[in-house]
Amino acid sequence: MTDLNNRYNELMEIVGPEHIRTDDGDVEQYAVDGMTPNAVVFPKDTQQVSDVVTYANLKNLAIIPFGSGTKMALGHPPKRLDMVIGTSRLNSMVDVDTDNLTFTVEAGVKFRDIQARLATEEDRCYLPLEDLGTEAEAFICSDRSHSGCFMPLDPPFSASATIGGILASNSTGPRRLLYGLPRDILLGIRFVTPDGAIVGTGGKTVKNVSGYDISKLMIGSAGSLGILCEMTLRLLPLPERMETILVSFDSFKNTSTFVEAILDTQLLPAAVEVMNKRAFEGFKNNKSDLIPGRYAVAVALEAYEEAVDRMKLEMLDMAKDFEAEDSIVFSEDGHRLFWHSMGNLQNSMANRFPGMITAKLSYQISDWKNIIQFADDTLSSNHLEYTLLCHTGNGGCTINFLLDGDDTAASERAVSTIDLLLEQTCKANGNLVVQTAPTNLKKDLPLWGEPRFDSPVMGRIKNQLDPKGIMSSGRFVGGL
Amino acid sequence: MEKPELIVHLKEIVGSDHVLSSDMDLTLYSYDASLDRAKPDMVILPGSTEEVSKVVTLAYKEKIPLIGRGSGTNLTGGTIPIKGGIIIHFSRMNRILEIDIPNRTATVQPGVITLDLQNRVAELGFIYAPDPASQKVSTLGGNFGENSGGPHCLKYGVTTNHILGAEVVLDDGTVTWTGGKAQNNPGYDLTGLLVGSEGTLVIATKLILKLIRAPEAVKTMLAIYDTIEDGANTVSAIIAEGIIPATLEMMDNKVIQAVEASVHAGYPLDAAAVLIIELDGMSDGMDKKAEKISEICKRHHVREIRLAKTESERAKLWAGRKGAFGAVARLRPSYMCCDGTVPRTRLPEALAKVMEVSKKYDVPIGNVFHAGDGNLHPLIMFDERDEEEKERVLKAGSEILKICADLGGTISGEHGVGVEKLKETHFIFCERDLEFARQIKKAFDPMGLLNPGKMIPEPDNNHQNQGVLV
Numbered sequence A: 001m002t003d004l005n006n007r008y009n010e011l012m013e014i015v016g017p018e019h020i021r022t023d024d025g026d027v028e029q030y031a032v033d034g035m036t037p038n039a040v041v042f043p044k045d046t047q048q049v050s051d052v053v054t055y056a057n058l059k060n061l062a063i064i065p066f067g068s069g070t071k072m073a074l075g076h077p078p079k080r081l082d083m084v085i086g087t088s089r090l091n092s093m094v095d096v097d098t099d100n101l102t103f104t105v106e107a108g109v110k111f112r113d114i115q116a117r118l119a120t121e122e123d124r125c126y127l128p129l130e131d132l133g134t135e136a137e138a139f140i141c142s143d144r145s146h147s148g149c150f151m152p153l154d155p156p157f158s159a160s161a162t163i164g165g166i167l168a169s170n171s172t173g174p175r176r177l178l179y180g181l182p183r184d185i186l187l188g189i190r191f192v193t194p195d196g197a198i199v200g201t202g203g204k205t206v207k208n209v210s211g212y213d214i215s216k217l218m219i220g221s222a223g224s225l226g227i228l229c230e231m232t233l234r235l236l237p238l239p240e241r242m243e244t245i246l247v248s249f250d251s252f253k254n255t256s257t258f259v260e261a262i263l264d265t266q267l268l269p270a271a272v273e274v275m276n277k278r279a280f281e282g283f284k285n286n287k288s289d290l291i292p293g294r295y296a297v298a299v300a301l302e303a304y305e306e307a308v309d310r311m312k313l314e315m316l317d318m319a320k321d322f323e324a325e326d327s328i329v330f331s332e333d334g335h336r337l338f339w340h341s342m343g344n345l346q347n348s349m350a351n352r353f354p355g356m357i358t359a360k361l362s363y364q365i366s367d368w369k370n371i372i373q374f375a376d377d378t379l380s381s382n383h384l385e386y387t388l389l390c391h392t393g394n395g396g397c398t399i400n401f402l403l404d405g406d407d408t409a410a411s412e413r414a415v416s417t418i419d420l421l422l423e424q425t426c427k428a429n430g431n432l433v434v435q436t437a438p439t440n441l442k443k444d445l446p447l448w449g450e451p452r453f454d455s456p457v458m459g460r461i462k463n464q465l466d467p468k469g470i471m472s473s474g475r476f477v478g479g480l
Numbered sequence B: 001m002e003k004p005e006l007i008v009h010l011k012e013i014v015g016s017d018h019v020l021s022s023d024m025d026l027t028l029y030s031y032d033a034s035l036d037r038a039k040p041d042m043v044i045l046p047g048s049t050e051e052v053s054k055v056v057t058l059a060y061k062e063k064i065p066l067i068g069r070g071s072g073t074n075l076t077g078g079t080i081p082i083k084g085g086i087i088i089h090f091s092r093m094n095r096i097l098e099i100d101i102p103n104r105t106a107t108v109q110p111g112v113i114t115l116d117l118q119n120r121v122a123e124l125g126f127i128y129a130p131d132p133a134s135q136k137v138s139t140l141g142g143n144f145g146e147n148s149g150g151p152h153c154l155k156y157g158v159t160t161n162h163i164l165g166a167e168v169v170l171d172d173g174t175v176t177w178t179g180g181k182a183q184n185n186p187g188y189d190l191t192g193l194l195v196g197s198e199g200t201l202v203i204a205t206k207l208i209l210k211l212i213r214a215p216e217a218v219k220t221m222l223a224i225y226d227t228i229e230d231g232a233n234t235v236s237a238i239i240a241e242g243i244i245p246a247t248l249e250m251m252d253n254k255v256i257q258a259v260e261a262s263v264h265a266g267y268p269l270d271a272a273a274v275l276i277i278e279l280d281g282m283s284d285g286m287d288k289k290a291e292k293i294s295e296i297c298k299r300h301h302v303r304e305i306r307l308a309k310t311e312s313e314r315a316k317l318w319a320g321r322k323g324a325f326g327a328v329a330r331l332r333p334s335y336m337c338c339d340g341t342v343p344r345t346r347l348p349e350a351l352a353k354v355m356e357v358s359k360k361y362d363v364p365i366g367n368v369f370h371a372g373d374g375n376l377h378p379l380i381m382f383d384e385r386d387e388e389e390k391e392r393v394l395k396a397g398s399e400i401l402k403i404c405a406d407l408g409g410t411i412s413g414e415h416g417v418g419v420e421k422l423k424e425t426h427f428i429f430c431e432r433d434l435e436f437a438r439q440i441k442k443a444f445d446p447m448g449l450l451n452p453g454k455m456i457p458e459p460d461n462n463h464q465n466q467g468v469l470v
Helices: A002-015 A024-028 A046-058 A111-117 A137-141 A163-168 A214-218 A252-263 A277-282 A305-321 A333-343 A345-352 A365-381 A408-427 A455-465 B003-014 B023-028 B049-062 B114-122 B140-146 B190-194 B228-240 B253-262 B286-299 B311-322 B324-328 B344-360 B387-406 B431-444
Strands: A039-041 A063-066 A083-086 A093-097 A102-106 A186-192 A198-202 A227-234 A241-249 A271-276 A295-303 A326-331 A357-362 A386-391 A396-401 A431-436 B042-044 B066-069 B086-089 B096-100 B105-108 B163-169 B175-179 B203-210 B217-225 B247-252 B273-281 B304-307 B334-337 B365-370 B378-382
Touching: A002 A039, A002 A046, A024 A039, A046 A063, A046 A083, A046 A186, A046 A198, A046 A227, A093 A111, A111 A163, A163 A227, A186 A214, A198 A214, A198 B431, A214 B190, A214 B431, A241 A252, A241 A305, A241 A333, A252 A271, A252 A295, A252 A305, A252 A365, A271 A277, A271 A333, A271 A365, A277 A295, A277 A345, A277 A386, A295 A305, A295 A333, A305 A326, A326 A333, A333 A345, A345 A386, A345 A396, A345 A431, A357 A408, A365 A386, A365 A396, A365 A408, A396 A408, A408 A431, A455 B175, A455 B431, B003 B042, B003 B049, B023 B042, B049 B066, B049 B086, B049 B163, B049 B203, B066 B140, B066 B203, B096 B114, B105 B114, B114 B140, B140 B203, B163 B190, B175 B190, B217 B228, B217 B286, B217 B311, B228 B247, B228 B273, B228 B286, B228 B344, B247 B253, B247 B311, B253 B273, B253 B311, B253 B324, B253 B365, B273 B286, B273 B311, B286 B304, B311 B324, B324 B334, B324 B365, B324 B378, B334 B387, B344 B365, B344 B378, B344 B387, B378 B387
Parallel strands: A039 A083, A063 A083, B042 B086, B066 B086
Antiparallel strands: A093 A102, A102 A227, A186 A198, A186 A227, A241 A295, A241 A326, A271 A295, A271 A386, A357 A396, A357 A431, A386 A396, B096 B105, B105 B203, B163 B175, B163 B203, B217 B273, B217 B304, B247 B273, B247 B365, B334 B378, B365 B378
């Protein structure tokens, strides 16, 4: 116990006594898969993170970084956990360079605040500002002498997720079809290694081959190799026009023919998302009065005015050709709200279904139809309720298994279905990752999918960089 | 194992015709497009992944350095065997294994010439975007190793943004795969780490590349300027106005002179600078953007804007840019290309300072570069046989990289570190950054056999640089 008190003393000296929590009630909120840390510390800058981690390494304390907590259900339950490092005070927008189209920011800054900061003077923003509940008014109104930019990412939980968490979990959304993945947008990063060193790589230039591309290694590393502290990402000018067409179909055949027809053109939609009826109806704030079918297809159009107009016309014509039940168009505010709500589907469902399991499937692009049909058939025949969102053209699909947690039999059926889905994605050169699941089910689930050829290499890297295994102990792929 | 015995073993693996060890052969493999020279102990030309794996296994047991090599177009000495060893030349592993249009991928062996693949997929209405100026001779394996760029990277990104996966041979000869046809594989993005690792971590034997649909429309313009500042300011202004063209390439008067003497692209000989601006994508709205760009050019005192009306006019405008490096050889026998990169808004400043360096060291410098990316390519022209002049050139080159680093940029945008810029890594990294890179190297190659002596300098306690803050 004395040892524990000393421990706190030294940490208090680093971050200040008011920025460390050790009371049971406080630390419980930072439990990871039911494992409660002894302390939660909130360093104010990269140097303090370095000092805290150096100390943890010295004392062999197991640590886990924590942003807004939206991704904490990812991965295996930790093998051990002594201390959580909260990133909420790493909240500085270090360098907003809209002329250069780059943005340097600390890890704890919320994604919505970044987008708000980049809005035009008329409040034209990539996200629906009025629905964000943005805390920092200052970000919205200060210093916006530019014509409007945005950070081209559309991760789920866009109202609460931090940029650090988004990158650490390689979180992506439907519009990656046009804008790419976090790996295409991150230019530079500063992080603290498991032994407490501050390491920087990359920078403000859009091209950089002056050393290993460490940024790529850190994206999606889920806190297993270090704590991301500061990052530089590229920006894009706000699209001249933003519209969505939403089309409903009753048969999967017509749905897929419509989608394939779009993907086969030289048109450049930002996203072509297929969803089942349950998903479509599940959006919070879904104000559309579309006549629903079994499936809906949402196409995001973000481009020059003329290009949006043409895409809209051509796609609506196609929809008619393929016997759409109904179609509807949203522009600007409606568009922003629609995609924002879609991103929050997992969130809103989790509130209603405490036993929910979310699985993210990946596969080669052309297999999307097989995967959806297989998922639909298998889940329906197992009497499971689910939402399905498929990023066509990207080879990704997210399924929320709507489980209340009390129905053990249903949860068991969901678990066995996930094994089947995994098998199917592997056949399509892909894999499956469980994004969230109740802790008690985790031991039965393929949380990181099927181990791949490169697992031993990942082990070599982890062991080299974190030989004591203090960083997010045991949570990553293969129990690293 | 003695060399003659080793050669016998290697001949058993790859066939006796595919092991080269005569003095002339070794001399031929002692250089690339950089200024560095060193002879390997032998060269092998494997025909398959299995053969590469066996050679690597043998080298691992015998602790012999291995250097992968494509066409040798590297500009920083990345393929120079400075510690001797075996060069693995991929010229025989040059097959396009599969073009999978439904999945938008191509799978190739590393020895495939970049342009050969691009021509093949173009017939199908697709592009493989990274287009280094050396694409006619460079290999995709080399592009992978160096994370090559090119004029169209402004919009499409560099090689790493277009590689989905790779079959690689590890230090001990194990064959493994990273990434694959599907994106978002669980675990570390090893493919992302390996692209641009200059052959120091693994040896790639197959690559899965991303194909994208060819754009519906392309519009190419040439803007002609009386001062280089006006050209550079136009570049920043276009980006700041919210337009991201597919390319923004610039050439200064020295390069224009050289280009006109060799490829006759039709650039005016008295222009201080020309800017190639290309828009691509859907045709709708493109005219309006072109007009907007013309306005911006006029605001920055453009002398003349020419619009390519036909494909052959477009090809002619590009011929000048693509042939620029070769053309400057007419002015002086050798050149050194500095690949320093700055945040694009700092471009005018960087160019002015480069010209000061030219005066200070009394060396002619021509500029041909990816302006939209802030990626400079000052070509310092000289005669390699003149040792005193070469000394001045090396100093000037290093100073230019320091200028770029100090402007918040970096020492290489697309050519890599190799051996040429080892010293300059200290301009942007501090010891602990480099130590992290050494740890990565150790995780993959603990014995230090894969392309040794490249990319990461030996530990040096004299450098107290704090590194760049991101």
